[in-house]
Amino acid sequence: MLKVQEIRELIKLVDQSTIDEFSYETNGTTVTMKKSSDNSGVKLNEAYEVPAEKPAEKIKVEEPKANEEKKAVKQSEKEPVEKEETTDFDFEIVSPMVGTLYIAPEPESDPYVKKGSKVENDSVVCIVEAMKLFNEIEAEVSGEIVEILVEDGELVEYGQPLFRVKTK
Structure with a gap:
């Protein structure tokens, strides 16, 4: 609590x-x-x-509402405008809070998921640190990670897409 x-x-x-x-x-x-x-x-x-x-x-x-409105992904300033890929995906895993995203449980550990990783509903895909609390983010769907939209240590916003998943 x-x-x-x-x-x-x-x-x-x-x-x-x-x-x-x-x-x-x-x-x-x-x-x-x-x-x-x-x-x-x-x-x-x-x-x-x-x-x-x-x-x-x-x-x-109360219980959270499923599939709330999602914010658009901001294009990185490092990427040229012409480089626009469309990835075939069915679901976006979004951040449920504002905080710092970590791809792995510890700095020296392997990431929870990589592009091509298979995930289940309860698979942990990353951690979001908010107010010194580390919150495990679960996939919420079964499928394959087809795109990772964030980098380790990046500040994420509420509703920001983190991963794209092609469902089974």
Whole structure:
């Protein structure tokens, strides 16, 4: 379970960012934060009281929605514009949070997956570090990794595509 200070930091980060909704899952519990449309900051619902500088807000615990809207991949400045490949894929594994992505469990270890790796629904494909917590990202589908869209140590955004998978 998250500590009050961690929740405060999450609220502050979501409030200062351009994202409208944030979900965090740990130990089978999902915390979802949504910004209110009246620009008064992050609006949270039900479940836990959160002491903060602002009036008390609450957190709603719910199941995440499958296949939420995906953000477009930003083209690397290193790549020339002409180099546009189209990869045959059925599913994109996206980042469920903002953080630093790690391809391997340790710097000296082999990566979780490579191009051509076979994955199952529960296969770990990478780790995203957010607020000093290391979160294992699972494939969510069975298939083959056909494209890796990120590099080790790269900062990733919520909803950013990380891997493309050709499903079975």
